[in-house]
Amino acid sequence: MATTTEYPQLSFEFFPPKNDKQQETxxxxxxxxxxxxxxxxxxTFGAGGSTRTRTFETVRNIIEATGVPAAPHISCMSEDIDSIRDLLDDYRDNGIDRLVVLRGDRPSGGGTGVFDHAVDLVRFIREYYGDRFHIEVACYPEHHPESKTPEADMKHFRAKVDAGADGAITQYFFSAESYFRFVEDVRSRGxxxxxxxxxxxxxNYSxxxxxxxxxxxxxxxxxxKRIEAWEEAEDMTSLRAFGEEVITDLCRRLLEGGAPGxxxxxxxxxxxxxxxxxxxGLGKGNEAKRNIA
Known part of the structure:
Protein backbone atom coordinates (compact mmCIF):
# COMPACT_ATOMS: atom_id res chain seq x y z
CA MET A 1 0.00 0.00 0.00
CA ALA A 2 3.00 2.30 -0.15
CA THR A 3 2.59 5.39 -2.28
CA THR A 4 5.10 7.22 -4.41
CA THR A 5 5.07 10.92 -5.18
CA GLU A 6 7.03 13.23 -7.44
CA TYR A 7 8.27 15.18 -4.45
CA PRO A 8 9.80 14.11 -1.12
CA GLN A 9 7.34 12.70 1.39
CA LEU A 10 6.33 15.13 4.14
CA SER A 11 4.74 14.16 7.45
CA PHE A 12 4.31 15.56 10.95
CA GLU A 13 4.02 13.91 14.36
CA PHE A 14 1.68 15.12 17.10
CA PHE A 15 0.86 13.91 20.60
CA PRO A 16 -2.73 13.78 21.95
CA PRO A 17 -3.57 16.93 23.94
CA LYS A 18 -4.50 16.39 27.59
CA ASN A 19 -6.39 19.59 28.43
CA ASP A 20 -8.15 22.55 26.84
CA LYS A 21 -4.99 24.65 26.56
CA GLN A 22 -3.09 21.83 24.86
CA GLN A 23 -6.09 21.20 22.61
CA GLU A 24 -6.04 24.81 21.45
CA THR A 25 -2.30 24.64 20.75
CA THR A 44 1.61 9.09 19.41
CA PHE A 45 0.23 6.40 21.70
CA GLY A 46 0.36 5.61 25.41
CA ALA A 47 0.02 2.34 27.27
CA GLY A 48 -3.07 3.26 29.32
CA GLY A 49 -6.70 3.11 28.24
CA SER A 50 -7.31 6.86 28.46
CA THR A 51 -4.27 7.64 26.31
CA ARG A 52 -5.37 5.10 23.70
CA THR A 53 -8.72 6.87 23.52
CA ARG A 54 -7.02 10.25 23.13
CA THR A 55 -4.91 8.89 20.28
CA PHE A 56 -8.00 7.70 18.41
CA GLU A 57 -9.83 10.98 19.08
CA THR A 58 -6.85 12.99 17.85
CA VAL A 59 -6.58 10.90 14.69
CA ARG A 60 -10.25 11.45 13.90
CA ASN A 61 -9.89 15.15 14.72
CA ILE A 62 -7.11 15.50 12.14
CA ILE A 63 -9.01 13.66 9.42
CA GLU A 64 -12.33 15.43 10.00
CA ALA A 65 -10.87 18.94 10.38
CA THR A 66 -8.26 18.88 7.62
CA GLY A 67 -8.78 15.89 5.35
CA VAL A 68 -5.13 14.96 5.85
CA PRO A 69 -4.61 11.20 6.33
CA ALA A 70 -3.66 10.34 9.91
CA ALA A 71 -1.55 7.46 11.18
CA PRO A 72 -1.98 6.37 14.79
CA HIS A 73 0.94 4.90 16.65
CA ILE A 74 0.13 1.49 18.08
CA SER A 75 2.18 -0.10 20.83
CA CYS A 76 2.96 -3.56 22.17
CA MET A 77 2.16 -2.30 25.67
CA SER A 78 -1.60 -2.97 25.48
CA GLU A 79 -2.97 -5.14 28.24
CA ASP A 80 -4.38 -7.98 26.15
CA ILE A 81 -4.96 -9.27 22.64
CA ASP A 82 -8.63 -8.30 22.66
CA SER A 83 -7.83 -4.64 23.27
CA ILE A 84 -5.41 -4.64 20.34
CA ARG A 85 -7.94 -6.36 18.08
CA ASP A 86 -10.65 -3.90 19.10
CA LEU A 87 -8.36 -0.97 18.39
CA LEU A 88 -7.30 -2.30 15.00
CA ASP A 89 -10.93 -3.04 14.11
CA ASP A 90 -11.86 0.54 14.99
CA TYR A 91 -9.07 1.91 12.83
CA ARG A 92 -10.04 -0.33 9.93
CA ASP A 93 -13.73 0.53 10.23
CA ASN A 94 -12.94 4.26 10.30
CA GLY A 95 -10.94 4.15 7.09
CA ILE A 96 -7.51 4.54 8.66
CA ASP A 97 -4.95 2.97 6.34
CA ARG A 98 -1.57 3.67 7.93
CA LEU A 99 -0.11 2.63 11.29
CA VAL A 100 3.14 3.40 13.06
CA VAL A 101 3.96 0.21 14.97
CA LEU A 102 6.26 0.52 17.98
CA ARG A 103 7.19 -1.47 21.04
CA GLY A 104 6.37 1.59 23.14
CA ASP A 105 7.54 2.72 26.55
CA ARG A 106 7.11 0.20 29.31
CA PRO A 107 4.49 1.16 31.93
CA SER A 108 5.89 3.13 34.88
CA GLY A 109 4.92 0.30 37.23
CA GLY A 110 6.99 -2.18 35.26
CA GLY A 111 5.78 -5.24 33.41
CA THR A 112 5.39 -5.87 29.72
CA GLY A 113 2.68 -5.75 27.13
CA VAL A 114 1.05 -8.45 25.05
CA PHE A 115 4.05 -8.60 22.72
CA ASP A 116 7.69 -8.31 23.69
CA HIS A 117 8.82 -6.56 20.53
CA ALA A 118 7.38 -4.52 17.66
CA VAL A 119 8.15 -7.35 15.24
CA ASP A 120 5.59 -9.52 17.04
CA LEU A 121 2.90 -6.86 16.63
CA VAL A 122 3.76 -6.36 12.95
CA ARG A 123 3.46 -10.10 12.42
CA PHE A 124 0.12 -10.17 14.27
CA ILE A 125 -1.32 -7.34 12.15
CA ARG A 126 -0.27 -9.02 8.91
CA GLU A 127 -1.70 -12.36 10.04
CA TYR A 128 -5.13 -10.99 10.93
CA TYR A 129 -5.47 -7.95 8.66
CA GLY A 130 -3.37 -8.85 5.64
CA ASP A 131 -2.39 -5.78 3.63
CA ARG A 132 -5.21 -3.64 5.02
CA PHE A 133 -2.73 -1.29 6.72
CA HIS A 134 0.45 0.38 5.52
CA ILE A 135 2.86 -0.26 8.40
CA GLU A 136 5.68 2.05 9.41
CA VAL A 137 8.18 0.96 12.06
CA ALA A 138 10.98 2.71 13.91
CA CYS A 139 14.69 2.46 13.24
CA TYR A 140 17.75 3.93 14.92
CA PRO A 141 20.70 5.27 12.90
CA GLU A 142 22.59 5.81 16.17
CA HIS A 143 21.29 2.50 17.54
CA HIS A 144 18.53 1.77 20.02
CA PRO A 145 19.56 2.65 23.59
CA GLU A 146 18.57 -0.83 24.80
CA SER A 147 20.41 -2.77 22.09
CA LYS A 148 23.47 -4.64 23.31
CA THR A 149 25.28 -4.28 19.99
CA PRO A 150 24.74 -2.49 16.66
CA GLU A 151 24.45 -5.90 15.03
CA ALA A 152 21.59 -6.89 17.34
CA ASP A 153 19.86 -3.61 16.56
CA MET A 154 20.18 -4.25 12.83
CA LYS A 155 18.78 -7.77 13.20
CA HIS A 156 15.73 -6.44 15.03
CA PHE A 157 15.08 -3.92 12.27
CA ARG A 158 15.50 -6.53 9.54
CA ALA A 159 13.06 -8.79 11.38
CA LYS A 160 10.39 -6.07 11.42
CA VAL A 161 10.73 -5.62 7.68
CA ASP A 162 10.64 -9.36 7.06
CA ALA A 163 7.47 -9.53 9.19
CA GLY A 164 5.71 -7.09 6.88
CA ALA A 165 6.70 -3.48 7.57
CA ASP A 166 6.32 -1.25 4.50
CA GLY A 167 8.66 1.51 5.63
CA ALA A 168 10.51 3.03 8.54
CA ILE A 169 10.87 6.35 10.34
CA THR A 170 14.13 7.00 12.12
CA GLN A 171 14.70 8.28 15.62
CA TYR A 172 15.88 11.87 15.32
CA PHE A 173 19.57 12.58 14.87
CA PHE A 174 21.83 15.49 13.97
CA SER A 175 24.44 13.75 11.83
CA ALA A 176 23.62 13.12 8.18
CA GLU A 177 26.53 10.67 8.08
CA SER A 178 24.80 8.50 10.71
CA TYR A 179 21.74 8.23 8.49
CA PHE A 180 23.68 7.45 5.32
CA ARG A 181 25.81 4.82 7.07
CA PHE A 182 22.68 3.19 8.46
CA VAL A 183 20.94 3.14 5.08
CA GLU A 184 24.04 1.72 3.39
CA ASP A 185 24.24 -1.03 6.00
CA VAL A 186 20.54 -1.80 5.64
CA ARG A 187 20.72 -1.93 1.84
CA SER A 188 23.74 -4.24 1.98
CA ARG A 189 21.52 -6.71 3.85
CA GLY A 190 18.84 -6.66 1.17
CA ASN A 204 15.35 25.19 23.06
CA TYR A 205 18.15 23.41 24.89
CA SER A 206 16.67 21.98 28.08
CA LYS A 225 27.27 24.27 23.70
CA ARG A 226 25.82 27.03 21.55
CA ILE A 227 22.16 26.45 22.26
CA GLU A 228 22.82 25.92 25.97
CA ALA A 229 24.65 29.27 26.17
CA TRP A 230 21.87 31.09 24.33
CA GLU A 231 19.21 29.55 26.56
CA GLU A 232 21.12 30.53 29.70
CA ALA A 233 21.41 34.07 28.32
CA GLU A 234 17.68 34.00 27.49
CA ASP A 235 18.54 34.82 23.89
CA MET A 236 15.94 32.58 22.32
CA THR A 237 15.93 34.54 19.06
CA SER A 238 19.56 33.62 18.38
CA LEU A 239 18.99 30.04 19.54
CA ARG A 240 16.06 29.50 17.20
CA ALA A 241 17.76 31.16 14.25
CA PHE A 242 20.79 28.91 14.75
CA GLY A 243 18.55 25.86 15.17
CA GLU A 244 16.71 26.66 11.96
CA GLU A 245 19.98 27.02 10.07
CA VAL A 246 21.41 23.76 11.44
CA ILE A 247 18.29 21.68 10.76
CA THR A 248 17.74 23.21 7.33
CA ASP A 249 21.28 22.23 6.37
CA LEU A 250 20.80 18.72 7.80
CA CYS A 251 17.55 18.16 5.91
CA ARG A 252 18.97 19.54 2.68
CA ARG A 253 21.93 17.16 2.89
CA LEU A 254 19.60 14.25 3.60
CA LEU A 255 17.29 15.00 0.68
CA GLU A 256 20.14 15.68 -1.73
CA GLY A 257 21.66 12.36 -0.62
CA GLY A 258 18.52 10.43 -1.51
CA ALA A 259 16.34 10.42 1.62
CA PRO A 260 12.75 9.79 0.49
CA GLY A 261 11.24 12.51 2.67
CA GLY A 281 10.80 23.92 -0.59
CA LEU A 282 8.66 21.21 0.99
CA GLY A 283 4.88 21.30 0.95
CA LYS A 284 2.26 23.31 -0.87
CA GLY A 285 3.21 26.90 -1.55
CA ASN A 286 6.93 26.23 -1.27
CA GLU A 287 7.48 24.53 -4.63
CA ALA A 288 9.27 27.51 -6.18
CA LYS A 289 12.00 27.24 -3.54
CA ARG A 290 12.60 23.55 -4.11
CA ASN A 291 16.10 23.04 -5.50
CA ILE A 292 16.77 19.49 -4.39
CA ALA A 293 17.87 17.22 -7.21
Missing part, protein backbone atom coordinates in the same frame (compact mmCIF):
# COMPACT_ATOMS: atom_id res chain seq x y z
CA UNK A 26 -2.70 21.35 18.89
CA UNK A 27 -5.55 22.61 16.71
CA UNK A 28 -3.65 25.74 15.74
CA UNK A 29 -0.60 23.67 14.79
CA UNK A 30 -2.73 21.08 13.02
CA UNK A 31 -4.33 23.72 10.83
CA UNK A 32 -1.10 25.56 10.05
CA UNK A 33 0.78 22.40 9.09
CA UNK A 34 -2.17 20.97 7.16
CA UNK A 35 -1.86 23.93 4.78
CA UNK A 36 1.44 22.42 3.61
CA UNK A 37 -0.43 19.38 2.27
CA UNK A 38 1.53 16.67 4.09
CA UNK A 39 1.24 13.05 3.05
CA UNK A 40 0.01 12.24 6.56
CA UNK A 41 0.14 13.24 10.22
CA UNK A 42 0.96 10.69 12.91
CA UNK A 43 -0.28 10.62 16.51
CA UNK A 191 16.38 -4.37 2.97
CA UNK A 192 14.88 -1.94 0.46
CA UNK A 193 11.92 -0.31 2.24
CA UNK A 194 11.86 3.51 2.38
CA UNK A 195 13.66 4.90 5.42
CA UNK A 196 12.40 8.40 6.20
CA UNK A 197 14.52 10.57 8.51
CA UNK A 198 12.74 11.70 11.65
CA UNK A 199 13.75 15.29 12.38
CA UNK A 200 13.47 17.26 15.62
CA UNK A 201 13.50 21.05 15.17
CA UNK A 202 15.80 22.89 17.58
CA UNK A 203 13.83 25.48 19.57
CA UNK A 207 13.80 20.15 26.40
CA UNK A 208 15.99 18.83 23.61
CA UNK A 209 18.59 17.58 26.09
CA UNK A 210 15.92 15.83 28.14
CA UNK A 211 14.35 14.11 25.13
CA UNK A 212 17.76 13.11 23.80
CA UNK A 213 18.77 11.46 27.07
CA UNK A 214 15.53 9.49 27.09
CA UNK A 215 15.81 8.18 23.54
CA UNK A 216 19.58 7.89 23.15
CA UNK A 217 19.95 10.60 20.49
CA UNK A 218 23.34 12.30 20.43
CA UNK A 219 23.50 16.10 20.31
CA UNK A 220 26.88 17.09 18.82
CA UNK A 221 28.90 19.18 21.25
CA UNK A 222 29.18 22.09 18.82
CA UNK A 223 25.39 22.32 18.76
CA UNK A 224 24.80 21.65 22.46
CA UNK A 262 11.17 14.15 6.08
CA UNK A 263 9.08 13.32 9.16
CA UNK A 264 9.01 16.22 11.64
CA UNK A 265 8.61 15.66 15.38
CA UNK A 266 6.57 18.80 16.02
CA UNK A 267 5.83 18.54 19.77
CA UNK A 268 2.50 20.08 18.71
CA UNK A 269 4.19 23.30 17.57
CA UNK A 270 4.06 24.63 14.03
CA UNK A 271 6.39 27.59 13.55
CA UNK A 272 9.73 25.76 13.42
CA UNK A 273 8.50 23.02 11.09
CA UNK A 274 6.82 25.56 8.83
CA UNK A 275 10.02 27.60 8.55
CA UNK A 276 12.05 24.48 7.77
CA UNK A 277 9.60 23.42 5.06
CA UNK A 278 9.76 26.89 3.55
CA UNK A 279 13.57 26.81 3.49
CA UNK A 280 13.58 23.35 1.91
Missing amino acids: FERSRDQLAELGPDYMSV VDVPIVPGIMPIT GLARFSRMCGAEIPLWIA IHFYTLNRWKASTALCRNL
